[in-house]
Amino acid sequence: MPTEKPGTLREKFQQIAKQIKETAVDFTTVEVTTVTGNIRHLVNTDKTKFNVKDIVKEMGQSGRDKFDIKVVAHTNIDFDHDTIIFLKEELTPQEKDMFVMHQSAMASSLEARKSFLNFLREVLDE
Amino acid sequence: MMEDAAVLEGILPEDRIRVLEKGRMEEVWQPLIDLGYLSLNNLNVSATALALQTFREEVKHLNAFFTDEIVWPPADEAMTIDPLELELLRKLTALDGDIFFNQIPKIGQRDIHSRICFYRLDLIGLLPQGQEIGHAFSKEGELALKKLVVWLQPNALNPMLDVFNRIGDIPELIQWLLKNGQLDQGVICFTAQLNKKKKTAVQQILKEESPIDALSDIEKNKINTIPIVRTRGLVARDQDVERLQIVENHIQSLLDELKVIQEESLSRSVSLSTHLHQEQQFVNQLENKLEKKEETLLRKKHQIHSVARLSKEVTPLQKDIQKLSQNREQNLPAIKLKLEQLKEIQDLINQKPLLEVERENLKNEIKNLKKDIREKSKNIRKLEKQINHPSQPRNDDVAQKQLEIQEEVAQLRSIREKLLGFKSKFKKNLKESLTPAAYRKTEEMILDVKQGNMSSFNMISADKYNHFLMRVLQVYCWMNGYYQGKLDSDFGDRTLDAVLDICEDIKKLNKKHILKNIGTKNNQYYILNVHYFFKKVIEADEEQEGIVAAGDHPQWSFSNFVEQHEAELNELHHRKLASMDEAWTVYTDEIKIDITLGRKIYQGARSLVRSLFRGVRRLFKIIAQGIRKVLTFVRENVLPFLKNFVKFLYREMREGWHKFGTGMKFLFGRRQFKTTDPDSGLMVMSGYDFDFDTTLFIPEGISLNIVSSHIEKVNYHASSLNFSLTLIGKVVHWAITIAWNFTWAGLLLRLALYFKKLVLKWLLKPKKIIRAVVKIVR
Numbered sequence: 001m002p003t004e005k006p007g008t009l010r011e012k013f014q015q016i017a018k019q020i021k022e023t024a025v026d027f028t029t030v031e032v033t034t035v036t037g038n039i040r041h042l043v044n045t046d047k048t049k050f051n052v053k054d055i056v057k058e059m060g061q062s063g064r065d066k067f068d069i070k071v072v073a074h075t076n077i078d079f080d081h082d083t084i085i086f087l088k089e090e091l092t093p094q095e096k097d098m099f100v101m102h103q104s105a106m107a108s109s110l111e112a113r114k115s116f117l118n119f120l121r122e123v124l125d126e
Numbered sequence: 127m128m129e130d131a132a133v134l135e136g137i138l139p140e141d142r143i144r145v146l147e148k149g150r151m152e153e154v155w156q157p158l159i160d161l162g163y164l165s166l167n168n169l170n171v172s173a174t175a176l177a178l179q180t181f182r183e184e185v186k187h188l189n190a191f192f193t194d195e196i197v198w199p200p201a202d203e204a205m206t207i208d209p210l211e212l213e214l215l216r217k218l219t220a221l222d223g224d225i226f227f228n229q230i231p232k233i234g235q236r237d238i239h240s241r242i243c244f245y246r247l248d249l250i251g252l253l254p255q256g257q258e259i260g261h262a263f264s265k266e267g268e269l270a271l272k273k274l275v276v277w278l279q280p281n282a283l284n285p286m287l288d289v290f291n292r293i294g295d296i297p298e299l300i301q302w303l304l305k306n307g308q309l310d311q312g313v314i315c316f317t318a319q320l321n322k323k324k325k326t327a328v329q330q331i332l333k334e335e336s337p338i339d340a341l342s343d344i345e346k347n348k349i350n351t352i353p354i355v356r357t358r359g360l361v362a363r364d365q366d367v368e369r370l371q372i373v374e375n376h377i378q379s380l381l382d383e384l385k386v387i388q389e390e391s392l393s394r395s396v397s398l399s400t401h402l403h404q405e406q407q408f409v410n411q412l413e414n415k416l417e418k419k420e421e422t423l424l425r426k427k428h429q430i431h432s433v434a435r436l437s438k439e440v441t442p443l444q445k446d447i448q449k450l451s452q453n454r455e456q457n458l459p460a461i462k463l464k465l466e467q468l469k470e471i472q473d474l475i476n477q478k479p480l481l482e483v484e485r486e487n488l489k490n491e492i493k494n495l496k497k498d499i500r501e502k503s504k505n506i507r508k509l510e511k512q513i514n515h516p517s518q519p520r521n522d523d524v525a526q527k528q529l530e531i532q533e534e535v536a537q538l539r540s541i542r543e544k545l546l547g548f549k550s551k552f553k554k555n556l557k558e559s560l561t562p563a564a565y566r567k568t569e570e571m572i573l574d575v576k577q578g579n580m581s582s583f584n585m586i587s588a589d590k591y592n593h594f595l596m597r598v599l600q601v602y603c604w605m606n607g608y609y610q611g612k613l614d615s616d617f618g619d620r621t622l623d624a625v626l627d628i629c630e631d632i633k634k635l636n637k638k639h640i641l642k643n644i645g646t647k648n649n650q651y652y653i654l655n656v657h658y659f660f661k662k663v664i665e666a667d668e669e670q671e672g673i674v675a676a677g678d679h680p681q682w683s684f685s686n687f688v689e690q691h692e693a694e695l696n697e698l699h700h701r702k703l704a705s706m707d708e709a710w711t712v713y714t715d716e717i718k719i720d721i722t723l724g725r726k727i728y729q730g731a732r733s734l735v736r737s738l739f740r741g742v743r744r745l746f747k748i749i750a751q752g753i754r755k756v757l758t759f760v761r762e763n764v765l766p767f768l769k770n771f772v773k774f775l776y777r778e779m780r781e782g783w784h785k786f787g788t789g790m791k792f793l794f795g796r797r798q799f800k801t802t803d804p805d806s807g808l809m810v811m812s813g814y815d816f817d818f819d820t821t822l823f824i825p826e827g828i829s830l831n832i833v834s835s836h837i838e839k840v841n842y843h844a845s846s847l848n849f850s851l852t853l854i855g856k857v858v859h860w861a862i863t864i865a866w867n868f869t870w871a872g873l874l875l876r877l878a879l880y881f882k883k884l885v886l887k888w889l890l891k892p893k894k895i896i897r898a899v900v901k902i903v904r
Contacts, residue, residue, distance in 0.1 A: 029817075029819075030817075030818055030819060030820075031819040031820070032819070032820040032821075032822065033820070033821045033822065034821075034822040034823075034824060035821070035822070035823055035824075036823070036824045036825065036826055037825070037826060038825065038826060072824070094826070094830075097830055097833070098824050098833075101822065101824065101833050101834070101837055102822060104837045104841070105812065105820050105822045105837065105840060106820070107841075108820070108837075108840050108841050108843075108844040109814070109818045109819070109820045109844075111844045111845065111847075111848060112792070112814070112818045112844045112847050112848070113817070113818045114848075115844075115847050115848035115851045115852065116793075116818070116847070116851060118848075118851070118852065118855070119851035119852065119854070119855040
């Protein structure tokens with residue numbers, strides 16, 4: 001039978017809890033943006049170099065005229081569930097499908113945020 | 127994931143954690159053998175490494191939603207297996223609809239699609255003759271799919287793809303069969319020589335105690351051999367077994383007597399059926415006679431009516447005749463006088479013949495009239511007699527006959543029912559399940575069998591669709607842990623046992639209400655109400671999944687069970703720690719034996735969990751019934767339960783461990799996901815911010831299948847995060863609030879409890895989301 005190490009484990013758990021507390025600052029809103037277009041020249045196909053944030057940053061620095069990018073939909077959900085949805089005008093059939101995917105991605109984001117908040121409640125409220 | 131392993135350190139023994147991470151070779155072998163990568167006769171390291179390499183080459187082209195998450199080992203470390211790879215292997219061979227394909231295998235190609243297709247066709251008994259799972263896909267394979275299209279009639283754009291996916295999801299397939307499989311058109315028919323009626327307590331004990339002996343029976347073709355009990359020094363149990371054996375022998379002798387009586391009654395019923403046939407003919411003759419008599423009576427009634435009408439017409443005529451006769455009598459003297467005068471005149475004048483002729487004519491006319499009157503009077507008298515004759519007694523007679531005939535018909539019906547041998551519930555279920563025409567046809571078939579005419583029964587039992595339905599039933603039993611025998615579409619004792627076990631677990635299902643021997647003891651011909659059976663098992667599955675998904679408090683509450691018995695089990699665990707380890711070894715040995723004997727062990731997660739909890743529910747039910755004797759027995763022989771518990775625990779721990787790792791990786795990792803279209807090279811990308819804000823890039827012109835696959839992947843990670851955070855939250859909560867004076871077994875039990883909730887909840891959820899998304903996209 002293994003020996004119990006309450007002290008060590010407790011420290012580990014407390015460490016995790018502390019880390020989580022620090023990361024729970026910006027959880028008031030969820031934003032989901034779906035964009036389409038041709039961004040192939042921005043993406044490095046090497047797995048290790050792939051980063052969505054870098055692509056967005058580069059797009060912002062390089063100016064719009066260099067890219068053929070369209071925002072299909074943007075959703076902003078407040079903590080109190082106030083929701084704003086920006087939707088591109090005159091959606092093509094493919095863009096309509098993209099909007100469906102956008103909604104699905106939104107569900108994933110909400111689930112991720114909800115699970116994190118539930119976790120915090122579980123750990124911190126006790 | 128490796129650094130996260132520290133969380134479980136101190137909770138599980140280190141060697142067990144390693145097993146959880148890596149999986150056992152036995153579990154890797156089976157899917158590789160199932161998919162034709164590995165031969166049963168060549169289970170060595172080099173062959174396994176080669177099989178894994180081939181599998182990896184083929185599976186890289188498969189667009190499953192987590193294939194690019196798998197860490198593929200370098201070529202020189204082929205035996206290193208990523209937990210997700212093991213998960214993929216299991217999902218590919220599971221039949222719970224975990225993986226959907228978007229294309230059917232191409233003829234002449236040997237790839238993962240052809241292997242899966244052949245594997246699934248093999249399981250449902252449609253693998254073409256001469257084909258093996260590792261062979262290239264053939265025209266015969268395509269024909270088998272086409273045959274399924276004819277049977278299942280899918281309403282999809284690509285029906286062959288639809289049936290290919292459908293046979294990978296047996297619960298869904300059964301539901302489809304219930305709706306579109308024309309199960310209301312007949313029953314399953316099969317001949318068998320079944321000996322078991324219901325498992326006795328002794329048989330149950332023997333079965334539990336010697337799983338390995340029982341397992342090896344079938345391969346050695348030792349049918350009905352009694353497994354040898356391995357003595358464990360449990361004298362009390364042996365005494366119980368002996369006592370039960372005596373009771374069972376007594377019951378058996380009673381049963382034998384009953385069988386003799388049954389046979390006698392059967393022979394009587396056969397002679398009765400001959401008599402019935404004669405009686406039926408006699409009744410038919412009587413009915414014909416009655417019909418003829420009724421017709422005659424009707425004709426006579428018509429005659430009476432016409433005579434009555436005629437008599438009314440005759441009355442004025444009579445009056446006229448009377449008047450005429452009166453007139454004649456009055457005029458007779460005058461006529462006589464006249465005649466005399468005429469005679470005189472005649473004498474006097476013989477030259478006047480014309481007057482004489484007229485007189486003669488008149489005479490004749492009068493004569494005729496008189497004659498007529500006499501005849502008509504006679505007729506009238508006759509008719510009056512007939513009219514006045516009483517008809518009531520005749521009607522009474524007819525009614526009496528009718529009553530007699532009705533009674534005879536009722537008797538004939540009851541004899542027919544006895545001959546059919548239907549219990550009222552079986553009959554009711556059959557009537558509900560079949561269309562009226564199909565029910566009548568089934569009745570006729572049974573009566574034919576009773577009279578020795580086997581043609582219609584043989585025709586149905588030899589039908590390929592009949593075999594297919596039996597195989598689906600067998601596969602369902604196998605998937606849910608009820609059937610451990612060979613999948614052969616042959617309804618033997620083991621399949622009967624499986625059906626009996628299911629009937630024990632599902633309240634509304636009784637063997638007597640679905641299965642019926644319509645032959646004799648020596649020549650057993652069975653009919654199975656497959657429509658009712660499938661309906662009830664699907665209802666039970668849905669009910670169970672509903673309970674789990676809704677998070678309600680189920681009647682058999684596993685959580686209550688664990689909480690109530692936690693202390694008891696902990697104490698027991700201390701005493702039985704060695705036994706528990708032994709159970710683990712026995713389980714591992716069982717798997718090894720299964721693999722080496724070529725038996726397939728079903729590895730689908732959902733069905734396994736379901737069947738496992740059915741077992742626990744049964745145990746709980748026994749305890750809840752307050753049978754102290756049984757409870758004592760269970761306590762003293764808790765090994766089988768612990769064995770199942772360990773089996774569940776280790777299996778689900780690893781399952782959950784993967785999910786936990788994925789969730790942690792999502793939380794603390796880079797939160798970037800991409801899915802590449804292998805044809806165009808275009809990529810869908812998702813990026814999650816620290817606070818879960820999302821940016822989704824969908825390049826123009828990319829296939830929607832790729833996008834939906836990407837979304838599935840993201841959903842899987844999100845649900846994994848939920849899973850791992852809930853679990854870790856609970857563990858942290860325990861770590862902070864609960865005193866550390868309980869054993870690792872106690873914590874293990876608690877973990878098992880939460881795993882049960884979480885695994886079922888989150889394993890079921892993504893499937894629903896995926897289906898919804900696929901539906902929208904289509």
